Amino acid sequence: MTTPLLSARNIRRIYEVPGRLFEKSARVHALDDISFDLRAGRTLAVVGESGSGKSTLARILSLLEEPDGGEIVVAGEDTRTRSQEIRKRQRSTVQMVFQNPYGSLNPRKSVGRIMEEPLFVQGFGPAQVRAERARAMLAKVGLRPEHYWRFPHMFSGGQRQRIAIGRALMLTPKIVIADEPVSALDISIQAQILNLLMDLQEEFGLSYLFISHDLSVVRVIADEVLVLYYGRLMEFGSRDAIFSNPRHPYTRTLLAAAPTISFEPEPVVLDVKVSEPPSAFALPKGCVFHPRCPMARDICREVRPEVRNVEDRLVACHFAEQRP
Amino acid sequence: MAYLDVRNLSVSFPTARGYARVVEGLDLTLDEGEILGIVGESGSGKSVSALAILGLLPPDSRVTADVMRFGTHDLLALSTRARRRVVGQDMSIIFQDPMASLNPCFTVGWQIDETLRIGRMRGRGRRRDRVIELLQQVGIPAPEKRLSAYPHQLSGGMNQRVMIAMAIARNPRLLIADEPTTALDVTVQKQILDLLSKLQRDTGMSLILISHDLGVLARTAHRVMVMYAGEGVEEAETRALFTSPQHPYTRALLDALPEHAGAHRRLPTIPGLVPPLGARPESCIFGDRCRLVAPICREGRPAFESHGPHRRVRCHFPAHRLDLREEAHLVHAR
Numbered sequence: 001m002t003t004p005l006l007s008a009r010n011i012r013r014i015y016e017v018p019g020r021l022f023e024k025s026a027r028v029h030a031l032d033d034i035s036f037d038l039r040a041g042r043t044l045a046v047v048g049e050s051g052s053g054k055s056t057l058a059r060i061l062s063l064l065e066e067p068d069g070g071e072i073v074v075a076g077e078d079t080r081t082r083s084q085e086i087r088k089r090q091r092s093t094v095q096m097v098f099q100n101p102y103g104s105l106n107p108r109k110s111v112g113r114i115m116e117e118p119l120f121v122q123g124f125g126p127a128q129v130r131a132e133r134a135r136a137m138l139a140k141v142g143l144r145p146e147h148y149w150r151f152p153h154m155f156s157g158g159q160r161q162r163i164a165i166g167r168a169l170m171l172t173p174k175i176v177i178a179d180e181p182v183s184a185l186d187i188s189i190q191a192q193i194l195n196l197l198m199d200l201q202e203e204f205g206l207s208y209l210f211i212s213h214d215l216s217v218v219r220v221i222a223d224e225v226l227v228l229y230y231g232r233l234m235e236f237g238s239r240d241a242i243f244s245n246p247r248h249p250y251t252r253t254l255l256a257a258a259p260t261i262s263f264e265p266e267p268v269v270l271d272v273k274v275s276e277p278p279s280a281f282a283l284p285k286g287c288v289f290h291p292r293c294p295m296a297r298d299i300c301r302e303v304r305p306e307v308r309n310v311e312d313r314l315v316a317c318h319f320a321e322q323r324p
Numbered sequence: 325m326a327y328l329d330v331r332n333l334s335v336s337f338p339t340a341r342g343y344a345r346v347v348e349g350l351d352l353t354l355d356e357g358e359i360l361g362i363v364g365e366s367g368s369g370k371s372v373s374a375l376a377i378l379g380l381l382p383p384d385s386r387v388t389a390d391v392m393r394f395g396t397h398d399l400l401a402l403s404t405r406a407r408r409r410v411v412g413q414d415m416s417i418i419f420q421d422p423m424a425s426l427n428p429c430f431t432v433g434w435q436i437d438e439t440l441r442i443g444r445m446r447g448r449g450r451r452r453d454r455v456i457e458l459l460q461q462v463g464i465p466a467p468e469k470r471l472s473a474y475p476h477q478l479s480g481g482m483n484q485r486v487m488i489a490m491a492i493a494r495n496p497r498l499l500i501a502d503e504p505t506t507a508l509d510v511t512v513q514k515q516i517l518d519l520l521s522k523l524q525r526d527t528g529m530s531l532i533l534i535s536h537d538l539g540v541l542a543r544t545a546h547r548v549m550v551m552y553a554g555e556g557v558e559e560a561e562t563r564a565l566f567t568s569p570q571h572p573y574t575r576a577l578l579d580a581l582p583e584h585a586g587a588h589r590r591l592p593t594i595p596g597l598v599p600p601l602g603a604r605p606e607s608c609i610f611g612d613r614c615r616l617v618a619p620i621c622r623e624g625r626p627a628f629e630s631h632g633p634h635r636r637v638r639c640h641f642p643a644h645r646l647d648l649r650e651e652a653h654l655v656h657a658r
Binding site for chain 2: 049191215258259261262
């Protein structure tokens, strides 16, 4: 096996929420002991519901935020380095695409200027070369050369997302972190953007860290799937392992709840017992999922399950070997 | 006779360049106790149609229809005041974002109580009992304790349950749910959809469920209307619509769903863009993006024609009559 392009070991991120007068401040474990590898040219999807830590993970891997513990190695170099030169290089290796293309493009800058901005920041240049590169990239993401002078408000949501993807690729990164890149788009546009992402991956050999709450999208684009719940790893394995043979009850719950247009009888209908997810400030003892888990027993209320190898995947459940 | 009967509904909004048609010639019918799903991409006019039925559009919008009947009420003939009474009493709506719909300054108990007060329900104690009963009905645990909770103290799913409680407080005969689960997580989404189905069965009310997500409608709606750029293009019973779609747009939309694709397979897409407001053609609205387009499609709008029971399609060449298209081409060639 080749060395991973990015590897994360025991990532921890704790947010401190200041308490009001005479109150203790509260701590939220947004990410708790998360480890995984991202290999070259592959797509790792991170799935989970709101509050699962998906976006925190995206920010940490994009080097926008520091973890409170653990280490991240990008292309063989630890991100905790003090060397400005290495930091700068890492920042051009990892680029981001965000969910909302209406919020992520500066409305006062032309498309050309937006695309050239990363080159500018990295001191790439002369201006003419930058402009040439931007024009070439416009073609790659399916836009026309005359779009260079236009402004973001003149584009539809799908076109804006193309601009955002183009901007992310300007520095020829190896890794693109995409945080819900198609969630704000209509179905027909979503299909176009997913196709574009797959085409660009093949052409440039990109690795994607693809964050999504939509399992049907993940099923198309992912090689491996990491399931998070309240900042903890629930299950991590290949796409087939997760979709065809999920072992964690939470993964099964997610799959059963996903809306589908298929009229086949539902395979296993798992009912989430208590309707309410817990508060992030007062996570349950033992396994975080136990209050909603249909398989929960005494041990789940007391002992936090270790992340362990079961068959072909990692899973954090005491009863991963059992079927419901 | 249908409980809700809307025929040839058109809505236009004023723009800098005159009035722009947002909804054009929409026919909607709904029986008592039926769940109608309306699906469409953004800008297809699904929310605007719902608001037009409720009479909640801004006063400068133009709403016209041949028929707009709800139960025994002729909504077109009613005065604004009388219509408002019908809307408060018999028709109700819930919106996408519960956090934005609830008032952050008042407790949820107070806000549900307000609905009952406006409905002239007497007696504070009786109202309180009714609020608790409603909260129980929408599946909120320990309702007595939740009465004094503010919206920010509850999760998104719980707040949507509160919205539903308010909407059904006066036993409406029609509930419109406009993207009720779009802001929610999948596990919560499923619970809210199950709740809406259950309430519909228990009370026998009619339900219009608006969503951009075909999967949300597939398991819940009895019948589905597909909208595109302000027009209804296909209507059928849910299962029939998903298993044998007839309109080229419906077929393209279903094909573009990631759930059909294999790993790393490219998804079929729909070429081109939705025609912008103010530049919508008089001919077939989908013509410019359609694989099947023929000369006849450029000559005026196809009728919303019946093809079997409960199925209407606005297309000259629905999937079960593709032979027609061959003929059309032959005629044209001659």
